[in-house]
Amino acid sequence: MATRRFPLVNFSEDEGSVYVEALVPGVDPKDVDLSVLRNTLTISGERKPFAEVKGVIHRSELGSGRFTRTLELPVDIDPNNITAQCKDGMMQIKLAKAEHAKPRKIDIKLS
Template sequence: MATWDVFKELDSLRRELDDAFSGAGFGRPFGPTFLSPVTARRFPLVNFSEDEGNFYVEAMVPGVDAKEIELSVLRNTLTISGERKPFAERRGQIVHRSELGSGRFSRTIELPVDIDPDRITANYKDGIMLVTMAKAEHAKPKKIDLIVS
């Protein structure tokens, strides 16, 4: 069974808040972000879940070519990075609103236990990427039979 580390979660939250407020008060309210000025949310947005044998990360990456997405695993972290191409303005076109961000992005997700790096799959369809990662055998719960004497 995976254990939940409240201090690890609080540290992760602190880092996210530090990133969101970096540069505040130095002539700019916030530094440039992938989705600015719309929001300073992390990109891509993800759902993270697990069952007895696997972790699942579902990431929304609309408008990003699958060839532009890079996945890497190191110990118990998954990193999703890539690049969304800028909006292509046409000659003579007047842009009234441009809210779709562009540029490089990177999102790292810490997993609560080790995974088996040889048993990872990733599928991409309609702007949604699903990464399935098998838990390492030593990280899976073991059933212990009780011997009655």
């Protein structure tokens, strides 16, 4: 799987968080590791073969083995405020922005 972009992802953001959706069909969430360093999210793990192969393989497109996907996010992330859940092969990750990366309102003083 090293040559393919796996897992496929979407990500978006609002004022306080970055949201990542990762498509991980056939992957047990226990076999996935998430790590964050500043503005970089790494999703790694292993997709195990679906069944033991008997006989001759004529085509193998499902892919199995170790994978790593590194995403550069638009802002620094608070590594202590991340949640992830997985349902039906879709992993949803919510990453809170680091305080210094959040927009701040600046009051303008009249002179």
